[in-house]
Amino acid sequence: MAEKLLEVTDLCKYFELKRGLKGTQVVKAVDHVSFEIAKGETLGLVGESGCGKSSLGRTLLRIYEPTAGEILYCGKDLARLSRRGFLPYRRKIQMIFQDPYASLNPRLTVGEIIGEGMQIHKLCTKAQATRRVQELLELVGLKPDHIRRYPHEFSGGQRQRICIARTLSLDPEFIVCDEPISALDVSIQAQVINLLELIQKERGISYLFIAHDLGMVKHISHRIGVMYLGHMVETGPSNDVYHDPLHPYTRALLSAEPIPDPRAAHLKKRILLEGEIPSPIHPPKGCPFVTRCPYAMEVCAAIQPPSFELENRKVSCFLYEQWRIRERGGKGLASLPQKAPAQPPANA
Amino acid sequence: MSLLEIRHLSTHFQTAQGTVKALRDVSFRVSPGEVFGLVGESGSGKSVSMLSLMGLLGENSVIPEGEILFGGRDISPSELNTKKKRREYEKKMRKLRGGEISMIFQDPMTFLNPVLKIGTQICEGILAHIHCSREEARIRAIELMRQVGIPSPEKRLEQYPFEFSGGMRQRIIIAAALACKPKLIIADEPTTALDVTVQAQILELIQTLTDESGAAVIMITHDLGVVATLCDRIAILYAGRVMEEGLTEEIFYNPKHPYTRGLLGSINNSEKDGNEPLRPIPGTPPDLLKLPAGCAFMPRCQEALRICAAQEPPESSFSGTHRCFCWQNSMDASLITVPTPAAAKRAPSEAEAQNLALSAAREG
Numbered sequence: 195m196a197e198k199l200l201e202v203t204d205l206c207k208y209f210e211l212k213r214g215l216k217g218t219q220v221v222k223a224v225d226h227v228s229f230e231i232a233k234g235e236t237l238g239l240v241g242e243s244g245c246g247k248s249s250l251g252r253t254l255l256r257i258y259e260p261t262a263g264e265i266l267y268c269g270k271d272l273a274r275l276s277r278r279g280f281l282p283y284r285r286k287i288q289m290i291f292q293d294p295y296a297s298l299n300p301r302l303t304v305g306e307i308i309g310e311g312m313q314i315h316k317l318c319t320k321a322q323a324t325r326r327v328q329e330l331l332e333l334v335g336l337k338p339d340h341i342r343r344y345p346h347e348f349s350g351g352q353r354q355r356i357c358i359a360r361t362l363s364l365d366p367e368f369i370v371c372d373e374p375i376s377a378l379d380v381s382i383q384a385q386v387i388n389l390l391e392l393i394q395k396e397r398g399i400s401y402l403f404i405a406h407d408l409g410m411v412k413h414i415s416h417r418i419g420v421m422y423l424g425h426m427v428e429t430g431p432s433n434d435v436y437h438d439p440l441h442p443y444t445r446a447l448l449s450a451e452p453i454p455d456p457r458a459a460h461l462k463k464r465i466l467l468e469g470e471i472p473s474p475i476h477p478p479k480g481c482p483f484v485t486r487c488p489y490a491m492e493v494c495a496a497i498q499p500p501s502f503e504l505e506n507r508k509v510s511c512f513l514y515e516q517w518r519i520r521e522r523g524g525k526g527l528a529s530l531p532q533k534a535p536a537q538p539p540a541n542a
Numbered sequence: 543m544s545l546l547e548i549r550h551l552s553t554h555f556q557t558a559q560g561t562v563k564a565l566r567d568v569s570f571r572v573s574p575g576e577v578f579g580l581v582g583e584s585g586s587g588k589s590v591s592m593l594s595l596m597g598l599l600g601e602n603s604v605i606p607e608g609e610i611l612f613g614g615r616d617i618s619p620s621e622l623n624t625k626k627k628r629r630e631y632e633k634k635m636r637k638l639r640g641g642e643i644s645m646i647f648q649d650p651m652t653f654l655n656p657v658l659k660i661g662t663q664i665c666e667g668i669l670a671h672i673h674c675s676r677e678e679a680r681i682r683a684i685e686l687m688r689q690v691g692i693p694s695p696e697k698r699l700e701q702y703p704f705e706f707s708g709g710m711r712q713r714i715i716i717a718a719a720l721a722c723k724p725k726l727i728i729a730d731e732p733t734t735a736l737d738v739t740v741q742a743q744i745l746e747l748i749q750t751l752t753d754e755s756g757a758a759v760i761m762i763t764h765d766l767g768v769v770a771t772l773c774d775r776i777a778i779l780y781a782g783r784v785m786e787e788g789l790t791e792e793i794f795y796n797p798k799h800p801y802t803r804g805l806l807g808s809i810n811n812s813e814k815d816g817n818e819p820l821r822p823i824p825g826t827p828p829d830l831l832k833l834p835a836g837c838a839f840m841p842r843c844q845e846a847l848r849i850c851a852a853q854e855p856p857e858s859s860f861s862g863t864h865r866c867f868c869w870q871n872s873m874d875a876s877l878i879t880v881p882t883p884a885a886a887k888r889a890p891s892e893a894e895a896q897n898l899a900l901s902a903a904r905e906g
Contacts, residue, residue, distance in 0.1 A: 242737035349826045379583035380764055384808035384822030406738065409767075413810035413820065436812055450742035452767030454809050456790045459771040466746060467739045470707050 196232040199368060199400050200254075203228045205263035205273075207246075207253045211475070221474045223249040225424040226263070228501065231368070234398040238415030238432060240408060240447070242471060246424040247404045251370040254402070255287055256280060267368075285315050288361035292373035294353035298345040304331070305341035308360045315364060330359040334389060351382035358389065362397075370402045375410060383407075387414055408451045412436050420444045423474060423482035430507030440509040442527070443483045481511070489513060489530055543614070544571035545758050546595075546726060551608030553587075553594045553782075561604075562830045564590040566782045568608075574725065577752065577759045579773035579790070581766065581805075585827060587782040588762045592728050594619060596643065597635040612638065613725065641671040644719040648731040650711035654703040661699035664718045671722045686717040690747060709740035713747065720751060727752070730762045745772060766809055770794060775863065778802050781828050781838035788864035798858075798866040801839045837869070845870055 207224040223246045231237045239247045252258045254265060256272065265272040272283055291297040298307055308330055309323040318326055328338035334355040345353055354374060361369055371390070375383040387410060393399060405411050411418065412432050419429040420441065428441040439445045449465040467486045478484045481494040493512050502514040512518070513527065522530070553565040565587045572578045580588045593599050595610055597619050605620040617635065622628045639645075644667075647653045654663060664683040668674065674682075680699070687695035690713040703711060712732065719727055729748065733741040749772060752759050761773055769776055770790065777787040778801065786799040797803045807821035825842040834840055840850040847869050858872045859865040 242739060351826060379827070380766070380805055381583060381808050381823040382826065384820040385824070388820055388822060408738070409810040409812040412812040447738060448812070450739045451812065452741070452745065452765065452771040454766035454770050454794070454806070454811055456770040456794050458811075459767075464742055464746070466743055470709055470740060471737075 198230055199233045200231040201266040203264040205253060205265060206261040207249050207258055208261045219475050222424045224253055227426045229419055229426060229429055231400050233400060236401040236403050236415045238411035238418040239402060239404045239421060240406060240411050240418065241421035244471060244474060245421040247421050248372055251372050251402055251404050254370060255289055285364045286367045288364060288366040289370045289372060290357050290361055290374045293377050294350055294357055297357060298353055300345055303342050303344055304356055308363050311364045330363055334359045350378050351385060354378060354386050366399060368400045372404045423471060423477050425482050425510060428509045434507060440514060441511050442487050442489050545574045545613060546572040547611040549609040551594060552606050553590055554604045554606060556602045556604060560831050563833060564782050564830060568784055570777050570784060570787060572758050572760060574758055575756045576774045577761055577772055579769040579776040580760060580762045580779060581769055581776055582779035583764055583827060586779040588779050589730055592730060592762060596639060640667045641722045642724055643726045644724040646715055646719050646727065646729040646732045649735050650708055650715055653715055654711060656703050660701055660714055664721060667718055667721045686721055690717045708736055709743060712736060712744055723755060724757055726758045728760045733768065783838060786866040792864045798871050799868045800843050800845045
């Protein structure tokens, strides 16, 4: 693997909820998450709403202060830096937000929006800034004379391009893309994805790409992390994860995705999960997935599974304990008896 | 005979900036029991076409032309120029809405009335359309809730919407939509607000329920995956016009319109090996206030001919079921203008070449 850029170990972010007489409750939005990202690599982060993927992205940038854990960025622990000490990293780590309508100040011109960061970090003088902004606009596929326009004059896809130009103005090394395409139309999504890939190729930027569109995540990511209820349940190279998902949740998630190919869609076997994600205020005691898992065992309800390493992949599931794999005579889950999945209610 | 037939329907909106032509000359038909997909991006007119059908448009809407036949009856919303005609139309539609035609809306969070019990909301439609007592309606509601997979329906009937999760609310809405055994269900992006695993549950539910009841479904969506899974036939809308219509297999495996091909090139199929480069459609959808003179897709079309800018394309049909509006496929095109040389058309554009290099670099 190439040089490590970011190494996250046991990162936690807990939110406290004050609930009157019941006292304080804790939501474990990100719970002991570990992963790493190499230089020039894209890590795709998938999971359902409320699984903590956005919280994780924001905690990396210290938009949320981490509760515990390490964020090693080029060997330096970002979680322990003072506000002032963190400032240079604010430049190197950038973020693209989901909603291009809400993340651009409507009262600033495009030039001011893109140039603001460069002024704050004193990267160039005002005169240079204009030229630099124009270059950036061209780079992201807009016209240099758009510099004096306001955000409302642009469509969603164009606004997302402005957001990308803004992040690039500071020459970042790492960009957290928090669902950058989910607010865009299908034909525009592909444009933005291609732009992000082009920029990565030219500048060697690493991405943490958060999304729930599994097809797009597979397309852009080198590796993929799957989150469930604040836990990273599986990480691995994207092709491997898609072709041979290890964790039962990953299997269900991938099988649930509707694929844009009618013949394949009719052949596809869907694993329908029971129920919905449990409330993060009262997560299950053992494995977070135990309440919906078709393979759940006794041990799963009692203890949280640690992360097991298999070749270049990691999976948090007791089914991948060494002795269990040996007993099965291989990695796959095919031979395992499944608990009968939730009866489709119509026949119940 | 078709259950629903829409002929040359146009819907305009009067706004301060001018007339927005949201729908232009849209025609299609839906047969009993089939699942028909209406696919398009935001602003393509997929929701407006259904709202026109149901007579649910706002005050500023005008329907200059169009005929709608439902089960042989004329329910056209056009030419309602007198008060009497409007009153009669409204009376007709009130009987249909929630009765023979019902709708499932996108957002399960806002569709249900938060201050009414679930049971009241499901029974409301039954009492309005079927002659029965409250107790009978309640029994029907319980039966419906059981059908859509809500555990212990007798108890849940007495609860309020906030006590249900998103997926459960969508199930309740489906139950309410099925209450009067409709012949046609219009599902307007029913799973867009839901998570993938819950979406799978709901799609499965819609499939089994419609198979059982024999109701036809019009599925409005922008998700080609959902369409491929569920629909028998598809119409692709762009800027208020039907671009292509056909059986699901015809659209996916033999797309004729450049826009359809563009849409299919813009998505990634995670089932496939390796990474094919995405081939997005350049540019952005047109402003419905200032539509181009010819084909609305022309400014973004990589295969545009000279005539495309001047004249709207005629219909060309390929089979009994497959039709498309594009000069490329029209017999007349070859007579009027010289097509661009095939080689030039097929050469990858700059962006495509970059993408190809990119994917090669990644695989290497």
